Amino acid sequence: MSRDAFIAGGIFALGLAALGGYAMSQSAAVAQDTTDGPGPNLVIEVAGATTGAVTIDLASDVAPNHVAQIVALAKQGAYDGVVFHRVIPDFMAQTGDVRFGKQGTDTTMAGTGGSDLPNLKAEFSSVPFDRGVVGMARSMDPDSANSQFFIMFAAAPHLDGQYTVVGHVISGMEVVDAIKKGDAAANGAVIDPDYMAKVTVQE
Numbered sequence: 001m002s003r004d005a006f007i008a009g010g011i012f013a014l015g016l017a018a019l020g021g022y023a024m025s026q027s028a029a030v031a032q033d034t035t036d037g038p039g040p041n042l043v044i045e046v047a048g049a050t051t052g053a054v055t056i057d058l059a060s061d062v063a064p065n066h067v068a069q070i071v072a073l074a075k076q077g078a079y080d081g082v083v084f085h086r087v088i089p090d091f092m093a094q095t096g097d098v099r100f101g102k103q104g105t106d107t108t109m110a111g112t113g114g115s116d117l118p119n120l121k122a123e124f125s126s127v128p129f130d131r132g133v134v135g136m137a138r139s140m141d142p143d144s145a146n147s148q149f150f151i152m153f154a155a156a157p158h159l160d161g162q163y164t165v166v167g168h169v170i171s172g173m174e175v176v177d178a179i180k181k182g183d184a185a186a187n188g189a190v191i192d193p194d195y196m197a198k199v200t201v202q203e
Contacts, residue, residue: 036170037061041202042074048103048194052175054151056134058167063123066136066145066166071201073098073115073147079199084179085110088188091156093179094137095196096148103195114146122164129159132169132176151176
């Protein structure tokens with residue numbers, strides 16, 4: 001696969017930077033929907049400076065192909081040890097680069113990789129990017145999402161319909177809020193980032 005297909009940390013990040021000012025004006029105190037939906041659930045054990053568990057209700061009814069890929073990667077153990085490589089305060093925390101984002105390795109390329117599985121066709125929906133919502137990172141190509149995803153700290157309506165929503169946090173949002181933040185001047189890139197120690201699926 002070409003590197004251009006996995007520039008969620010490049011073009012996607014530039015988009016986040018451009019939109020970050022608007023997002024930062026949104027209140028991080030807005031409550032997220034904690035209703036457990038159709039599932040399955042993705043359970044992320046966060047480690048590093050921040051520890052704790054985050055449970056995401058995956059929206060199999062909204063984005064079945066994306067959810068199936070996330071579940072497959074989690075069951076393979078591909079997400080274990082992957083860092084939160086880009087974390088922008090009052091906006092989002094991004095992770096999931098199974099190729100370049102492994103904790104304990106050189107993660108300077110994190111955000112430009114994906115997985116061995118194919119890219120996915122967009123499954124855009126009317127689900128809004130509210131606090132706690134999880135979306136798939138992609139490049140300028142709408143059909144380039146692969147393994148990377150991001151969790152919203154605050155509502156970002158300018159993302160609505162532009163990225164595939166794959167679920168929402170139903171527990172552990174306080175852990176998400178505590179994830180180590182990145183340098184705003186470096187577009188949210190994190191030094192010595194927190195990471196997903198273990199990712200499991202609850203059917």
